[in-house]
Amino acid sequence: MAAAAAAAAAATTATTATTRRLSATAAAWAWTASGAARHQSTMRLTVDTINPNVRRAQYAVRGELAVKSEEFRARLAKSGGDSGLPFEQVVSANIGNPQQLDQKPITFFRQVCSLLENPELLKKRDVLINSLGYKPDVLDRAQWLLRQVGSVGAYSASNGVPAIRESVAAFLERRDGFPADPAHIFLSAGASSGVNTLLNVICADKSTGILVPIPQYPLYTATLSLLNATCVPYNLDESQAWGTDMGTIEAAYDAAKADGVDVRCIVIINPGNPTGASLPEDHVRAVLDFASRERLVVMADEVYQTNVFVGHFHSFKRVLRTMQRESPGRYDDVELASLHSISKGMVGECGHRGGYFELVGFDPDVEAEIYKFVSIMLCAPVIGQCLVELMVNPPKPGDASYELYDREYRAIYDGLRLRARALHKAFSQMEGVECAEPQGAMYLFPTIRLPPRAVEAAKAEGRSADEFYCMRMLEATGICVIPGSGFGQADGSLHFRTTFLAPGTEWVGRIVDFHKGFMAKYR
Amino acid sequence: MAAAAAAAAAATTATTATTRRLSATAAAWAWTASGAARHQSTMRLTVDTINPNVRRAQYAVRGELAVKSEEFRARLAKSGGDSGLPFEQVVSANIGNPQQLDQKPITFFRQVCSLLENPELLKKRDVLINSLGYKPDVLDRAQWLLRQVGSVGAYSASNGVPAIRESVAAFLERRDGFPADPAHIFLSAGASSGVNTLLNVICADKSTGILVPIPQYPLYTATLSLLNATCVPYNLDESQAWGTDMGTIEAAYDAAKADGVDVRCIVIINPGNPTGASLPEDHVRAVLDFASRERLVVMADEVYQTNVFVGHFHSFKRVLRTMQRESPGRYDDVELASLHSISKGMVGECGHRGGYFELVGFDPDVEAEIYKFVSIMLCAPVIGQCLVELMVNPPKPGDASYELYDREYRAIYDGLRLRARALHKAFSQMEGVECAEPQGAMYLFPTIRLPPRAVEAAKAEGRSADEFYCMRMLEATGICVIPGSGFGQADGSLHFRTTFLAPGTEWVGRIVDFHKGFMAKYR
Numbered sequence A, B: 001m002a003a004a005a006a007a008a009a010a011a012t013t014a015t016t017a018t019t020r021r022l023s024a025t026a027a028a029w030a031w032t033a034s035g036a037a038r039h040q041s042t043m044r045l046t047v048d049t050i051n052p053n054v055r056r057a058q059y060a061v062r063g064e065l066a067v068k069s070e071e072f073r074a075r076l077a078k079s080g081g082d083s084g085l086p087f088e089q090v091v092s093a094n095i096g097n098p099q100q101l102d103q104k105p106i107t108f109f110r111q112v113c114s115l116l117e118n119p120e121l122l123k124k125r126d127v128l129i130n131s132l133g134y135k136p137d138v139l140d141r142a143q144w145l146l147r148q149v150g151s152v153g154a155y156s157a158s159n160g161v162p163a164i165r166e167s168v169a170a171f172l173e174r175r176d177g178f179p180a181d182p183a184h185i186f187l188s189a190g191a192s193s194g195v196n197t198l199l200n201v202i203c204a205d206k207s208t209g210i211l212v213p214i215p216q217y218p219l220y221t222a223t224l225s226l227l228n229a230t231c232v233p234y235n236l237d238e239s240q241a242w243g244t245d246m247g248t249i250e251a252a253y254d255a256a257k258a259d260g261v262d263v264r265c266i267v268i269i270n271p272g273n274p275t276g277a278s279l280p281e282d283h284v285r286a287v288l289d290f291a292s293r294e295r296l297v298v299m300a301d302e303v304y305q306t307n308v309f310v311g312h313f314h315s316f317k318r319v320l321r322t323m324q325r326e327s328p329g330r331y332d333d334v335e336l337a338s339l340h341s342i343s344k345g346m347v348g349e350c351g352h353r354g355g356y357f358e359l360v361g362f363d364p365d366v367e368a369e370i371y372k373f374v375s376i377m378l379c380a381p382v383i384g385q386c387l388v389e390l391m392v393n394p395p396k397p398g399d400a401s402y403e404l405y406d407r408e409y410r411a412i413y414d415g416l417r418l419r420a421r422a423l424h425k426a427f428s429q430m431e432g433v434e435c436a437e438p439q440g441a442m443y444l445f446p447t448i449r450l451p452p453r454a455v456e457a458a459k460a461e462g463r464s465a466d467e468f469y470c471m472r473m474l475e476a477t478g479i480c481v482i483p484g485s486g487f488g489q490a491d492g493s494l495h496f497r498t499t500f501l502a503p504g505t506e507w508v509g510r511i512v513d514f515h516k517g518f519m520a521k522y523r
Helices: A003-011 A052-056 A064-079 A107-117 A119-123 A125-131 A136-149 A162-176 A190-202 A219-226 A246-258 A281-294 A316-326 A364-376 A382-392 A402-428 A452-460 A465-477 A506-522 B003-011 B052-056 B064-079 B107-117 B119-123 B125-131 B136-149 B162-176 B190-202 B219-226 B246-258 B281-294 B316-326 B364-376 B382-392 B402-428 B452-460 B465-477 B506-522
Strands: A185-188 A208-214 A230-235 A262-269 A297-301 A336-341 A355-360 A496-499 B185-188 B208-214 B230-235 B262-269 B297-301 B336-341 B355-360 B496-499
Touching: A052 A219, A052 B364, A064 A465, A107 A119, A107 A136, A107 A382, A107 A402, A107 B107, A107 B119, A119 A125, A119 A136, A119 B107, A125 A136, A125 B125, A136 A162, A136 A382, A162 A185, A162 A316, A162 A355, A162 A382, A185 A190, A185 A364, A190 A208, A190 A219, A190 A297, A190 A336, A190 A355, A190 A364, A208 A219, A208 A246, A219 A230, A219 B364, A230 A246, A246 A262, A246 A281, A262 A281, A281 A297, A281 A316, A297 A316, A316 A336, A316 A355, A355 A382, A364 B052, A364 B219, A402 A506, A452 A465, A452 A506, A465 A496, A465 A506, B052 B219, B064 B465, B107 B119, B107 B136, B107 B382, B107 B402, B119 B125, B119 B136, B125 B136, B136 B162, B136 B382, B162 B185, B162 B316, B162 B355, B162 B382, B185 B190, B185 B364, B190 B208, B190 B219, B190 B297, B190 B336, B190 B355, B190 B364, B208 B219, B208 B246, B219 B230, B230 B246, B246 B262, B246 B281, B262 B281, B281 B297, B281 B316, B297 B316, B316 B336, B316 B355, B355 B382, B402 B506, B452 B465, B452 B506, B465 B496, B465 B506
Parallel strands: A208 A230, A208 A262, A262 A297, A297 A336, B208 B230, B208 B262, B262 B297, B297 B336
Antiparallel strands: A185 A355, A336 A355, B185 B355, B336 B355
C-alpha cells in the first residue's frame, strides 16, 4: 500500500493492524488540490462542514492530471503554434472515451438515433433512402423503437422501456444459452449509475464490507466512501496476468470477517479495468463457488465483454447457470448482478449514458426496493436506452445494414487490438517497465520501477512516485495517463494506466523517449 | 400531518413533541406494497438487511397508483375492446411528462439533435434544406455544437461542455440583468440529479436540517431519507395561493434549532410543485432576507420558470443581486444554488435528462468538492447538454427558424393555460373541492373534503382517505392522479395532484362525474 493510502487507512475507525482492509477512500489518488493552503472560510458551507463522505471520496480518472491536461489543451488551442509547450497535441489516454479519440460511431446506430430525434424525417422515406443512403432496416428499427418509447423526450418506466428490456433478455439468452427474464433487467444511465444503485441498496452502514479488486476502477472505492461503507480490498495476481487468486480473496475475506465486518458482496471487473485482464472460466467458477459458500452477492462488472483479444469472454451468468445445471441445487442460492454498458466495446457511446444490469436470484422485495430507488431519478436517458437496444440487437446477416455494420465493427476491433499490441511492444522495450499481455478492455497497466532519486524528488514535491512520473510525462509529452495509486496497487509497486484508444503510434514513441530521458535524469 | 406520516415521524429518533419537524420519509406516501405479507427470506439481501435509508425512502409519483395505471394500460392494449374496465384509455395525470401526452417536441431542437446524432447528414446540405425543409440556422447550430462537443457519444467535462456553460451564463445575464460566470454553472442529468448532488454535499449527517416546503416534490424527502439527514418541513400557505409565510418558516426553523438541528439550507420550489403557485417578488425577498440573517443556503428549484400564467417569474438570482445592489454589503454572504431543466416548460424533453445549476456565493473549495462528486458519474448525457444549449439560446427574431419556433412555443403555452383554466373551472364546481387559481407549473393541487363514511371505508382498506379517493378515481375513470399525502399536506387536510397536460377536456368531465358518484355513495 502506498504511503498516503496507508495513512488514510490508519485513520479509518474500523481498520486494525490485523487486517489488510483498506478504507474506502485510501485506494485512490488524492484529488483535491493538495498544495492549496486551506483558508479560514466565513461561508456557511466549507470543506470542513460539508458531507465528510464526499470530502473523503477520491476519483483519480478525472483528477489533477486530467484538469492540467485540459489546461494544456486550451493553451495549445489559443496559442496559434506558440504555446511554449514541448508538444503540439494533448493525448487523453487517461479515460476510456473512444469517440473523443479515433473511434467513429457505428453508422447504423446513429442513423436510427437521428430518426428517433426527428421522427418527422420518417415521412420522407424516399429522401432518406435515395438521397441520404439510409437502408430500409434503419427506418424499420426507428419506427419500431418509436412505437415502444412514444417520444425519446418522454420519461420511460423507471426500470426502462419494457420492449428494450425484452431485447436485452433475448440478447442474454443468445449470449449465454440460458433463459433471461426482462423483469429482472434494469436499464441504467451507464454502468456507473447501475453500480451506484446496487451499492446504495446493498450497503446498510459502516459494517457492510464489499470485496473490491486492487487495482480497481475507482468508481467502487469512491461510491463506498460516499456510503461510508467498508471496502475490503483483495489484490489481483499480477504474476498471473492480473487474474484472481482465491487464496488472496479468502484471506482478505477471513480477516475482514474476523474483524466484525459483514462482508456481503464481491466485485469482479472482467475484462479488467485498469488491468486489461480477461478471466479464464475456471477463475469465474472459483469466484462463484466461493460466493455460494460464503453467501456473497456477486457484482460482475462486464462492460468490456466485447473488448477481448485473447481467449473468450466468460459471463458470470452463463458460468453460474452451467454450474447450477451440473450440480442441481448446489448453487441456487447465488445472488448475481451483472452490468453492461453502451460506453465501451465497439459501440463507445459513453456520452449517451446507457447501460443495464441483470439480477439473478435476488429477493423480489429487494428488487422492489431497487425499483423504488431508481424511480427517484425517474429514468435513464431514453436515447441511451435505445442505444442499448441497438447494441444488443444489431443488424444481422441478410439485413440491409449488416455489411457496413460488420465492416465498421471489425475495423474498430482490429484497430484496438493493433494499438494494444504496439503499445505493449513499446513497453516491453522500456527500461524497468513490465507489462502483462493485453487480453481485454481498453487499458494497459504496466509496472514501472523508478530509481531512488526519482522517488526522493517525488517526495520533495509531496507526490507519490507514480504520480510524479505521470506529471512529468504530461508536461514533457502532452500525454495524460493515470498513476497506479489512483486504482490501488500492491505495496511498494508502481504502475500507470493508459488507454490504447489514441490514433496512430507516434505518441507511443513519445512515451518511450520521455521514459529514456526520465530514467537518465534520475538514475 | 396525515396519520401515517405522524406515525413515521414519531418513530424518527430526532423528533420530539416540541417541534413540527418531519422525518425525511414521513411526508411521502408509502410506496412499497403495503398489503404484501413479509415472508421469511433465506436470501443474502432482504428488505430487513439492505440499506435502511433506501427502505425508508418514499416516492409517490411512481408508486402503487402509477404501477396500477400501467397494468390497466397493458390490459386495454391486449383486450381488443373487451377489457372489462369502465374506460377506454388511461390518462397519466400523475407525472409531468409532457411528451407522453399532447406536447410535441419543438421542431428546431429536434432537427438540430438529428444532425448531432448523425453528423454525416451535414455533408448533404442541399438535401437537408431543399428536400427535408431544414433551415440554414439548424445546420449552423448543429455544426457549432459539434465543434464544441466533438461527438455526442463522447464524455464531456464532468461539469459539462464549456461552451454550453457559457451559453447558459449568457442566458442568465439576459434573464436577470446581472453577470453570470460559466465557472459556477454545472450541467446535470435533469434537475433531479442536480438536487441529488447538492444535498449529497450539503448534508453532513443526521444533524443536518434542510427546510423543505410542504407540500413538496418528493424528490427532496426521498433524497434526505437516503442521506439520513433531517427534513425540517414548513407548511405553505394554502389560503394565500400556496405562498410562503415567513412566520411559519421561522417557527419551523426556530423549533428545529432549539432541538439541536443544524439547519443549513432552505428549499424553495418556484413555481410550485405540486401547488402550481408562482411566488410574488416580496416572498422571494423575504426568503433571501431570512436566509441571510440565519445563514442558510438557498436552494431554488426553478424548473417551471417558463410555466407562469399569472404575473411574472422572479428568479432568486435576480432578486438577490437586486437586494445586494440596493444594500451594499448587506446580502453578500448569501449562498444560492438555483436549478433549471429541459424537462418542463415548452421544451418538455424530460426523457433526455438535461439541466443545470448555478452556484452563487459558494466557497471555491466546496465547488471543487461538487466537481469531484459529479466526476464520479462522469458527465451528464451530452445530447441532453446540447438541448440545454438550445433551450437557453433558441432561434431569435430574424433567424430562419424563428417563426416556426415562436409559433410552436406559443401554441404549447396557450394550450397549457387553457387546460389549466378548464380544469380549475371544473374543480370549482365540484362539491367539497377547492382549488387555488393556477399560476404556474404543470399542476393543480385541489383540497378535497370527503364524507366521514369515505374516511372510514379508507381506513378499513388500510389507506389514507386521499389515497382511497385516488384509487377509486383510477378504477372508475382510468385517470391517474396522486394523493396529497405523497407530497405532504397540513394536518387534517386532503388533496390530490393532477397535471393539466393531457389533451382535450373530455377527461376533466370524467373526474367531475366520478366525484359526483363518489360523494353520493359515501354521503
